[in-house]
Amino acid sequence: EVQLVESGGGLVQPGGSLRLSCTASGFSFSNHWMNWVRQAPGKGLVWVSRIKSDGITTNYADSVKGRFTISRDNAKSTVYLEMNSLRAEDTAIYYCARIYSGTYSLMDFWGQGTLVTV
Amino acid sequence: YVLTQPPSVSVAPGKAASIFCGGNNIGLKSVHWYQQKPGQAPVLVIYYNSDRPSGIPERFSGSNSGIMAALTISRVEAGDEADYYCQVWDDNNDHPVFGGGTKLTVL
Numbered sequence: 001e002v003q004l005v006e007s008g009g010g011l012v013q014p015g016g017s018l019r020l021s022c023t024a025s026g027f028s029f030s031n032h033w034m035n036w037v038r039q040a041p042g043k044g045l046v047w048v049s050r051i052k053s054d055g056i057t058t059n060y061a062d063s064v065k066g067r068f069t070i071s072r073d074n075a076k077s078t079v080y081l082e083m084n085s086l087r088a089e090d091t092a093i094y095y096c097a098r099i100y101s102g103t104y105s106l107m108d109f110w111g112q113g114t115l116v117t118v
Numbered sequence: 119y120v121l122t123q124p125p126s127v128s129v130a131p132g133k134a135a136s137i138f139c140g141g142n143n144i145g146l147k148s149v150h151w152y153q154q155k156p157g158q159a160p161v162l163v164i165y166y167n168s169d170r171p172s173g174i175p176e177r178f179s180g181s182n183s184g185i186m187a188a189l190t191i192s193r194v195e196a197g198d199e200a201d202y203y204c205q206v207w208d209d210n211n212d213h214p215v216f217g218g219g220t221k222l223t224v225l
Binding site: 061095097 | 159161201
């Protein structure tokens with residue numbers, strides 16, 4: 001069974017930092033791109049960042065570029081989101097989502113999310 | 119790239135509901151649909167315009183033609199009440215884009 005479990009959320013002051021983790025199980029993690037998607041309270045889904053299976057290619061939304069860093073450890077089946085210079089508008093539930101193998105846009109499994117409050 | 123969805127759709131139980139997603143030349147893109155129930159993570163319900171993942175009831179179907187993509191739920195049940203999001207790939211900016219979401223209310 002595919003599982004994605006996020007952790008690391010919490011309450012942080014503006015300007016502060018947090019590192020989110022998403023640990024995967026039930027599939028070959030190293031074969032998949034991974035996304036981070038966030039959802040502000042009462043709002044819709046917004047893509048944040050993605051990382052290729054090899055950990056080298058990454059992309060970011062303009063709103064987080066230069067402040068957030070995505071990385072992964074395939075040996076630990078974990079993807080990370082390092083968040084610096086946090087702002088009030090970064091307050092959201094952060095979901096990690098698996099990208100279906102062989103595609104670049106289809107998010108076929110999602111974690112339950114972790115709440116970040118700035 | 120901007121995807122436009124109606125904020126809300128209401129339907130009586132047992133009837134069909136269609137949720138539309140508009141975007142420039144959306145017929146040329148692959149559209150995916152996600153269902154999100156309150157307090158839960160999104161779940162993929164339709165991918166590549168009209169394909170259905172295993173475990174998703176046949177009552178869920180999708181289409182994409184011309185200027186609009188649509189998610190149709192036939193014989194709506196109370197358990198279908200949720201927010202529904204369409205999503206495509208933005209080729210110009212090289213990242214996924216979500217519609218604003220549609221809240222489906224079962225009367």
